[in-house]
Amino acid sequence: MKNIWIMTWFTLREALARKVFIFFLTISAVVLVIMAVVLGLSDKASFTMNVSGGNMQFTNPINMIEMMIVSPLSGLCLLLAIFASASFVPIMLEKGNIDLLLSKPVSRDQLLWGKYFGGILVVLINIAFLVIGVWMIISIKFSYWDFSFLTIILVITFTFAVLYSIIVLLGVTSKGSTLGMMVAYFIYIILSPLLYLGKDKLLVFIQSDFIKSLIKGAYYVVPKTQELMGQITKDLASGKGIEDYQPILTSLAFLILTMGISISIFRKKDF
Amino acid sequence: MNSIAIETSGLTKVYSSSFGKRKVEALTSLSLNVSTGMIFGLLGPNGAGKTTLIKLLLGITFPTSGRANILGEDITGYKMKYKIGYLPENHKYPSYLSGGEVMQFFGKLSGMDGTELNKKIDELLELVQLAKWKKTKVKNYSKGMMQRLGLAQALLNNPELIFLDEPTDGVDPIGRKEIRDILVELKNNGKTIFLNSHLLSEVELITDRVGILNKGILLREGDVKEMTQNKEEYKISIEGNSIDKLDDEILRKASFAKMNQDYYSFKVENTQELNKILDLLRTNGIVIKEMLQQKNSLEEIFISLIKEADKEKAQ
């Protein structure tokens, strides 16, 4: 356990040396400052009126304001995080690096888990900074403290954890960062949104039953980053809770399987 | 109490690259024992399989067949690595860390912490003369400095068995001498050192036993002193070249021959013959300035062994 933590900690150090994460923290900080200034200047009463006047059928308007800021920024955070974390494992596997690590009293499993948790910890810190920042400003402004909003930190980080498991697997097998990065982007930006739409809406246009079941099958296999970052995050932010656990559970199964394969390949690999 | 530090039997490694089409037999059925408390040198030309052997022993790569123990434990485990230090060839460190932080990282991975670790780091950086570079990022280190850091890192956990792959690679002559001194000191403290090198003259200076590896096959293994045993061959330096006028049965028998300006070489069968020659020279008024007994250098042995092996293979 201690070894995993050491690897995690030094992966965090590596991430900080990679300027991307600092860049994101800076963007977050700038957005938070602008937000605080704008809200500070605006009239509280007019906001409160709107809030109370909002129809309860929609989500809580305060959460809507919060989500308007958090959604695009957390999306950006994941894009940057995929880019920045793709080389964590390949760098560890470089000749001269891995030799040294494996000569220490550390198991191969511990090394890989350390790199995995390190990547996740970086994203957790970035997202937590953004979400807690937004939440604090809004909560202070409206004296409305809804802690359920903070649970989205976990869902967004989990979304990254699923994508990062693919990056780790392809990092271990290809010893490079490009493939993992491309596949993660492909799933996050194209495949998951497409399958999400496809499984009900696009299916109408398709005749063949075989292709229909193929799309449905693919939907369940591919990690559901679209829903995790979309519907589920929105529901959690508004305090509705999670209606359908299926996207989380199937994505978790994908994560466990992917990491399981990564570890079993890494255990046997020659360096 | 001479126990075994490294024990391999039938250790074989076949690398199959490019989808298994091309196979490289890097190590062929190697059986080798290394006792504790000595410096063992593994010699061999490039690609002989020296690094492969160390990697197998440390679980960095896996044997195709055969087995091995280090410090009495099978190499498949990792717990014995608490007692092992390793300096790989072409080692790399996280470039965003300073020398001191690299030591912290590997120290922690070796199960050390706190003041014990900090003290050890300062002590070792002092030993390899990097103390004043402790806070400098390793990406700004020179090659020799990296090598020194690598050595310091390998000694962090006070290991019983130390593997060094070309430890003096890229280090200047003074640095090399310093590293050799450190290794001898470690040996005197009861450590076992396993050294890979092709710097034969250097190896000869410090190792107790050597193994000569060629194309994955161990050609010879033995005591350095026995291997480089003296030949009954001498080199003598005299004043003037009055010796050329001497024509004596004794000298002809010893195949007395001029090497260069002042030096002559000759062979004798025993000490009596040697003294006869010296008497002959002295009675003829020749002034002897210097006399040396010729030795087989490790280099000569190495080159002739490798040549022989390659010739046999060609046939």
Ligand SMILES: Nc1ncnc2c1ncn2[C@@H]1O[C@H](COP(=O)(O)OP(=O)(O)OP(=O)(O)O)[C@@H](O)[C@H]1O
């Ligand atoms: N990962 C690998 N995949 C395929 N072949 C390899 C691998 N590592 C080493 N080899 C091959 O195994 C053989 C032995 O290599 P090794 O690195 O053990 O030699 P060495 O004795 O350490 O050489 P040097 O003195 O140059 O360091 C070489 O032919 C090399 O090409």
Ligand SMILES: [Mg+2]
């Ligand atoms: Mg080598």
